Amino acid sequence: EVQLVQSGAEVKKPGESLKISCKGSGYSFTSYWIGWVRQMPGKGLEWMGIIYPGDSDTRYSPSFQGQVTISADKSISTAYLQWSSLKASDTAMYYCARRSSGWWDWGQGTLVTVSS
């Protein structure tokens, strides 16, 4: 069974750094694209970017380029989304998703709260 298990909720202060994770299991981690999606409180879904763990090919949506870093460690089948300096506006639910055969399988989401 394909599973994407995301790390737990985080509460951070503005200016702090953060790295959240998405661990894949039940499939060949290096062979499928993984994407990240943001959902701000009460708002719609926004595509942030994708990574191919096999060769670390990474592509960002323009709105998120330079704002976050997407990476993967294929040795532990885990993808990451990280911030070097969080802002209050980064408060959101973040989902990872795996590109399957024409669709996306989703993780359960990680809630990130940034507040002073």
Added chain:
Amino acid sequence: AIQMTQSPSSLSASVGDRVTITCRASQGIRNDLGWYQQKPGKAPKLLIYAASSLQSGVPSRFSGSGSGTDFTLTISSLQPEDFATYYCLQDYNSPYTFGQGTKLEIK
């Protein structure tokens, strides 16, 4: 980036109604479009992939159609559990993009 224009943004309907939600792409995306249902506090759930293929386990009252730039999600007879927010997603070309969402509410 390809823009996905989804309409309506909200919709009030009754149990048993037939409803249609549309997504229009700013350029052709073949059939590389999925429809997702999201309920509050939950991850999106896949309903339709490749524009018209019903995901396993999804009730047959859900159907999708379209190709190129115009796509439709139809719910043939609304059930109480269908009241949720629906999104289209194009994954033809990176950056992938969602429609703005349609909130389906009980009339």
